[in-house]
Amino acid sequence: MQTFLKIGIFALIALAGYTLFANFAIPQVRPAPPPAEEETIGAMGMDQYIALGRKIFEGKGTCTLCHNPVLAGRAPSLTQMHATSEQRLNDPRYKGKAKTGEEYLRESMMEPSTFVVAGFGKAGTNDTESPMPQINGPAVGLKPAEINAVIAFLQTKDGGKATVPLPTGADAAPAPAAGAAEAAPAPAKTPEEALGKYACGACHKIGAFAGAVGPDLTKIGSKRDEAYLRRAILDPNADIATGFPAGVMPQDFGNKMTAKELEMLIKYLKAQKG
Ligand code: HEC
Ligand code: HEC
Incomplete structure (x- = not known):
């Protein structure tokens, strides 16, 4: 009977000890509730914006149709673009309006003929006309917030810093819905x-x-x-x-x-x- 009581008391103390230990010594991990939909779109972080930029670069933006290793002789390599974009501003041939690397990248996409990388111009134009389409024009049609996402991707993929603002309000690019399967593009009607x-x-x-x-x-x-x-x-x-x-x-x-x-x-x- 005595032994039984001793074991009982010991068990109670041990249990109390574990309970205290569990409550005070181990950080209580509780899964955070999933954020509401509006919250994810409104508060797209820079990492998400860069990921969206990569997706556009490789898909809808059509960039990799030309900027890819196989076609290195036809379109310039875009590695180290964060450094290259700033060097272009000091090139004696540069006559554009950009004052920063970010502005150079935007100008390269929206007005490709402003500065044509030597040797990559349209045949017979002595590098005064670019064969690259205007990315905001009819062939590709990216919106300003999508162009900024691509800029953020180009700036950061080789170790530079993203300088573009995050999208806000009406011009916000569609946030990639977490886990949502990509819908197959609809067949063209015309x-x-x-x-x-x-x-x-x-x-x-x-x-x-x-x-x-x-x-x-x-x-x-x-x-x-x-x-x-x-x-x-x-x-x-x-x-x-x-x-x-x-x-x-x-x-x-x-x-x-x-x-x-x-x-x-x-x-x-x-x-x-x-
Ligand atoms: C049809 C082919 C083609 C497509 C599509 C294309 N480019 Fe280009 N791109 C070129 C060529 C050719 C040049 C070099 C001539 C020039 O400077 O415009 C160039 C130049 C550039 C430059 C300047 C590079 C430098 O070293 O100064 C950037 C930046 C650039 N492209 C980004 C893009 C991005 C981003 C996309 C997609 C949104 C894209 N390009 C789509 C052909 C293309
Ligand atoms: C990344 C650039 C690129 C894209 C995108 C592209 N083409 Fe081409 N296409 C070319 C080049 C370069 C040639 C010439 C070399 C050859 O004949 O393959 C060509 C050749 C052709 C020819 C043969 C022309 C001739 O005179 O013999 C046709 C037709 C054609 N393309 C249609 C299309 C159609 C339709 C699409 C879209 C569904 C398309 N191309 C997309 C680059 C492209």
């Missing part, structure tokens, strides 16, 4: 829409677009038949237009386009007779 969706106009002169990396397509219909056009889109390296480089036009349209989009584009191109 050939013009398809040209935009697949960024054909970033590289070609066609419709409202003035791309200059690939051949002018405004008279293509009088030169090529439908079979050629189909092959040119699905297997661009099968025939290489004279005077243009192989391997620049994306090779994966066959996997991305719906059959209807493809046929619409072929008919549209066939009708382009200048």
